[in-house]
Amino acid sequence: MELAEARQQFIQSWGVMGSQWGINRTMSQVHALLLISEEALCADDIMAELNISRGNANMNIRALLDWGLVYKHFKAGERKEFFVAEKDLWTAARKVIKERKKRELEPVLDMLETLNSTEFTGDEEKVRQFSKRVADVRTFARQSDKLLSGIVKSDRKWFLGGFARLFGK
Amino acid sequence: MELAEARQQFIQSWGVMGSQWGINRTMSQVHALLLISEEALCADDIMAELNISRGNANMNIRALLDWGLVYKHFKAGERKEFFVAEKDLWTAARKVIKERKKRELEPVLDMLETLNSTEFTGDEEKVRQFSKRVADVRTFARQSDKLLSGIVKSDRKWFLGGFARLFGK
DNA sequence: AGAAACTTTCAATAAGTTTTGAAAGTTCAT
DNA sequence: ATGAACTTTCAAAACTTATTGAAAGTTTCT
Structure with a gap:
């Protein structure tokens, strides 16, 4: 081939x-291109x-710089900017998790916290049932947040090592 | 309120x-509505x-039935279909992970396996570098797949329990 | 200061996705 | 077999998001 x-x-x-996964297709493609490129590329190369x-x-x-998945790279004697991808995928994955947690999970968590500490007016039984559901979802969301925080903080060995011992017991 | x-x-x-997260907004809203509804709802209720x-x-x-996040529910004497959400969010989350893994991660994994066992024609040094990158990405993707499989198979206790002991050691 | 090299912005347009609603299809009771 | 109740389909329309390219902005060099 x-x-x-x-x-x-x-x-x-x-x-x-x-x-x-809700990421702009072109953004993923730029990321892919930089991932497989040994050399730093400039905007024209990517275009x-x-x-x-x-x-x-x-x-x-x-956007990729913003996510921390790509770095600027300056070449001696060149005026334009070059870019390289973070080649360590475990590091990249942690950045993505951290960022999506902040941008996308936390707003929901905030909504759940707010609803959880609010009194509702309406049919008493319905209020009771709704509050119970909100509390359940909140518990789940908080647990997920905790799990993701743990992953973000954990080191490469945890990821590379066998997972067998982590589950089922 | x-x-x-x-x-x-x-x-x-x-x-x-x-x-x-790449899910149709209406689909999430239907899911949300069913999640907070004690009673099973029919299409007209949702509309x-x-x-x-x-x-x-x-x-x-x-689509929600397809993902296993919602179940059909028949009411005695009623001809139309009613729907209820899976209320256990850990069970729901595992289904989502399993399904997305299958639909969205596995195709990439297949691509990586194929590229990994293919010989490329072109500049020798460039081929060597590209193969190295593909191998790296493949290792990462396989590791992720393994981690997700573990999560899908693990039981609720693992999720509810403290994660502290799982990381950093 | 002016010009060249490069980056950023943004309004217009294109592309892609979701939604509608009416028609077709199905199921069930009589 | 018919019709009422309900579900599914799908082409057209609405909406959303991504992309273009030209103009504006910035930096650097002489």
């Missing part, structure tokens, strides 16, 4: 996965490889 | 979270509560 073809396959597949406009490239590169 | 208002807040917030069309309600209820 041609190397170029294999690269495209990797980039496409990574893009599809991203879009299924050319992925066939996208300058604006689109710029916006998605900024 | 009015009970009705609180219900809307819960439903909206759950809908936003879903959409951020009325969420102000959506019959087609939309039907399509999203089917």
Whole structure:
């Protein structure tokens, strides 16, 4: 198989996965491209490889920097900016978990805390039942938050090591 | 606070979270509505509560059944179908993980396995570097898959119990 | 200060996704 | 076999999100 073809396959597949998880397809593709690139790439390289406009490239590169998945890299004698991906995927995954937890889980958690400490007006029995459900969901969400925090704080060994001992007991 | 208002807040917030994770907003809202409903609801109840069309309600209820997050419920003497949510969120979460793993992680894993056992044509050094990157990503993806499988198989106690002992050691 | 090299912004447009609603399909009771 | 009750389908419309490209902005060099 041609190397170029294999690269495209990797980039496409990574893009599809991203879009299924609510991440802009182009952003995932830029990430994929940088992941498999040894050399730091500049905006023009990325535009050319992925066939996208300058604006689109710029916006998605900024987003990746923002997530901490890509770093700026300056080459001596070159004026433009180059970019490299965080190549350690465990580090990258932890950043994604941390960030999504903050952006997407915490607002729900806040809503649940608020509802949990509010008194409702309405049919007494219905209020009782609703409060019970909210409390259940809150417990679950807090537990999930705790689990994710633990993962973010844990080190590579935990991830690389066997998980067998962690479950079922 | 009015009970009705609180219900809307819960439903909206759950809908936003879903959409951020690549799940149709209406589907999350139907799920939220069923989660906080003691009684089983029929299509018309859901249409009325969420102000959506019959087609939309039907399509999203089917999807939730498909994910195993909602069950059909028949009421004696009633001809129409009623629906209830799986109220145990740990059970629901495991189903979601299992399903997303299958639908969204496994295709990437397959791509990585294929690329990993393919010889590439092209500049020798570039091929070597690309293969190394693919191997790295594959290792990470397999490890993630293993971790998720463990979670899916683990029991509630593991989730409810303290995670402290699991990390950092 | 001016010009070149580069990055960012943003309004217009394109692409993609979701929703609707009416028609077709199904099931069940008589 | 018919009709009422209910569910499913699907093409068209509405809505949302992503992308473009040209203009504006910034930085660096002489």
